[in-house]
Amino acid sequence: MSGWQPVRRTRTFEEVIAQIERRIADDGLRVGDRLPGERQLAEQLRVSRSSVREAMRVLETLGVVSSQVGRGPDAGALLISRPAEALSDLLRLHLGLANLSLEEVVDARLMIEKWSVSHAAVHGADLSALTAALERMDATTTAEEFVEHDTAFHVAIAEASGNRLTTAMMLSLRDSLRRYAVEAVERLGDTAGLMADHRRIHRAIAAGDAAEAASAVEDHLRRAYPGISRPPRAENDEGLEGQQGRSDRVG
Amino acid sequence: MSGWQPVRRTRTFEEVIAQIERRIADDGLRVGDRLPGERQLAEQLRVSRSSVREAMRVLETLGVVSSQVGRGPDAGALLISRPAEALSDLLRLHLGLANLSLEEVVDARLMIEKWSVSHAAVHGADLSALTAALERMDATTTAEEFVEHDTAFHVAIAEASGNRLTTAMMLSLRDSLRRYAVEAVERLGDTAGLMADHRRIHRAIAAGDAAEAASAVEDHLRRAYPGISRPPRAENDEGLEGQQGRSDRVG
DNA sequence: ACCACAGTATGGTCTGACCATATTTCTCCA
DNA sequence: TGGAGAAATATGGTCAGACCATACTGTGGT
Numbered sequence: 001m002s003g004w005q006p007v008r009r010t011r012t013f014e015e016v017i018a019q020i021e022r023r024i025a026d027d028g029l030r031v032g033d034r035l036p037g038e039r040q041l042a043e044q045l046r047v048s049r050s051s052v053r054e055a056m057r058v059l060e061t062l063g064v065v066s067s068q069v070g071r072g073p074d075a076g077a078l079l080i081s082r083p084a085e086a087l088s089d090l091l092r093l094h095l096g097l098a099n100l101s102l103e104e105v106v107d108a109r110l111m112i113e114k115w116s117v118s119h120a121a122v123h124g125a126d127l128s129a130l131t132a133a134l135e136r137m138d139a140t141t142t143a144e145e146f147v148e149h150d151t152a153f154h155v156a157i158a159e160a161s162g163n164r165l166t167t168a169m170m171l172s173l174r175d176s177l178r179r180y181a182v183e184a185v186e187r188l189g190d191t192a193g194l195m196a197d198h199r200r201i202h203r204a205i206a207a208g209d210a211a212e213a214a215s216a217v218e219d220h221l222r223r224a225y226p227g228i229s230r231p232p233r234a235e236n237d238e239g240l241e242g243q244q245g246r247s248d249r250v251g
Numbered sequence: 252m253s254g255w256q257p258v259r260r261t262r263t264f265e266e267v268i269a270q271i272e273r274r275i276a277d278d279g280l281r282v283g284d285r286l287p288g289e290r291q292l293a294e295q296l297r298v299s300r301s302s303v304r305e306a307m308r309v310l311e312t313l314g315v316v317s318s319q320v321g322r323g324p325d326a327g328a329l330l331i332s333r334p335a336e337a338l339s340d341l342l343r344l345h346l347g348l349a350n351l352s353l354e355e356v357v358d359a360r361l362m363i364e365k366w367s368v369s370h371a372a373v374h375g376a377d378l379s380a381l382t383a384a385l386e387r388m389d390a391t392t393t394a395e396e397f398v399e400h401d402t403a404f405h406v407a408i409a410e411a412s413g414n415r416l417t418t419a420m421m422l423s424l425r426d427s428l429r430r431y432a433v434e435a436v437e438r439l440g441d442t443a444g445l446m447a448d449h450r451r452i453h454r455a456i457a458a459g460d461a462a463e464a465a466s467a468v469e470d471h472l473r474r475a476y477p478g479i480s481r482p483p484r485a486e487n488d489e490g491l492e493g494q495q496g497r498s499d500r501v502g
Numbered sequence: 503a504c505c506a507c508a509g510t511a512t513g514g515t516c517t518g519a520c521c522a523t524a525t526t527t528c529t530c531c532a
Numbered sequence: 533t534g535g536a537g538a539a540a541t542a543t544g545g546t547c548a549g550a551c552c553a554t555a556c557t558g559t560g561g562t
Contacts, residue, residue, distance in 0.1 A: 505560105505561090505562085506559100506561085507558100507559085507560085508558090509557080509558075510557080511556085511557100513552105513553095514551105514552080514554100515551085516549105516550085516551080516552095517548105517550080517551105519547080519548085520546080520548105521547095522546100523542100524542090524543080525542080525543095526539100526542095527539080527541090528537105528538080529536100530535105530536095530537085531535090531536085531537100532533100532536095
């Protein structure tokens with residue numbers, strides 16, 4: 001009943017994207033491969049160069065294509081994979097539109113960070129990047145500098161989890177929160193507490209203690225953003241299991 | 252030292268985006284507000300309409316603008332906020348480029364789902380959407396249909412967490428995994444196990460038992476994607492804390 | 503009051519041109 | 533013969549101007 005679909009107007013550049021995507025799948029294109037030039041692509045697809053260019057802008061925005069001018073083997077459209085930059089742009093714009101709150105972003109960061117730190121602790125990751133970032137943080141004087149190496153520390157944790165997607169999310173979240181991170185450091189006045197948290201996190205990962213690492217991260221975030229994160233644990237475990245059954249009616 | 256920076260060539264459409272972004276911040280533009288028409292914007296910024304259009308394609312890709320043709324109050328560029336669609340495109344393309352593995356995506360989904368379900372359990376969320384999705388799943392016959400309502404169930408959990416960012420992530424992850432979800436259902440042959448998991452999740456949320464809900468979700472995902480998810484818990488808690496100290500040297 | 507039709511502003515597309523850049527190829531001189 | 537400089541060329545970046553389909557707006561006639 002009522003199988004009406006809104007008429008889907010497909011614009012030319014969307015068709016171009018679809019065909020490029022199909023080529024990626026069918027021809028097994030990989031990062032590092034190249035796409036035909038804009039003029040050649042326009043001629044082959046029988047569309048204008050403008051439409052091809054709009055398609056390229058979209059693919060570039062999504063972090064899968066990079067364009068180089070000039071001539072030679074290095075010129076033209078190159079297939080890349082930089083999801084983090086695209087995610088950063090996305091978060092920054094939606095934060096600016098006030099359609100995502102700082103609390104939501106910080107909560108998401110806490111989620112990813114706890115997950116990363118747990119995995120890093122279990123996987124026995126390489127901690128040299130963490131140690132290096134800690135040393136650099138000790139040597140900083142301004143809040144901006146501190147935040148820079150602080151970001152490196154937390155991103156290194158994400159990388160230690162071995163998951164490129166969550167790492168990209170972590171990178172972009174940090175990028176979006178950079179402003180607030182600097183403010184947080186300036187508000188705290190001194191970084192002793194934050195550094196103590198960092199060493200506790202580092203210690204827990206080295207010890208392979210996932211639970212302690214997660215707990216340390218949570219305390220750390222709560223210190224940096226007081227009043228933002230809500231504790232997700234249940235205080236009451238009295239089971240009032242009510243309406244779970246009765247799934248026999250059909251809508 | 253060596254403070255050489257690669258020359259940053261800024262293209263016209265990037266400048267257009269920057270100015271639009273600045274206007275959003277300065278003028279406090281919100282979702283629902285409108286941007287000037289392409290021609291007017293081009294004239295005001297002293298650039299060609301093509302450059303304005305490329306900027307609009309980028310903003311559209313990032314889910315912050317929607318363009319309507321025609322005339323009247325509903326025509327032109329409208330400020331929106333649809334991060335989920337942008338995230339879906341992003342994940343789909345990077346999965347296609349094989350620069351993100353299925354394992355990474357499934358792991359990320361497990362992370363978000365456990366987080367969502369824990370929060371939903373604690374917040375005492377509205378469970379009517381979950382119940383409705385369960386009933387509809389019971390009435391399905393094909394794997395595609397089942398996955399559709401299964402997605403609704405899991406997205407409803409994400410919405411119950413009250414975080415729009417993690418909900419957007421959940422939506423886009425599900426969207427990217429739709430193909431594999433259908434395959435998983437067909438591989439299992441029957442949906443009894445999955446439905447039992449669903450009811451267990453529903454029950455745990457209703458009871459406010461975050462730990463049980465998280466555990467149920469993990470078992471559920473492991474059933475659907477066997478061999479993908481790695482358990483993040485540490486089997487051994489013997490503290491072999493070795494190299495955590497010695498952070499006195501500066502690089 | 504209502505309806506049909508012309509007017510008009512919108513985004514979508516195309517064409518063709520020119521520019522800046524970077525490589526490749528050619529040419530000419532030492 | 534070798535090499536340096538000049539010319540050719542292919543790339544993306546930008547622009548101007550045109551035309552189309554669409555969808556509202558206003559106007560005039562019934």
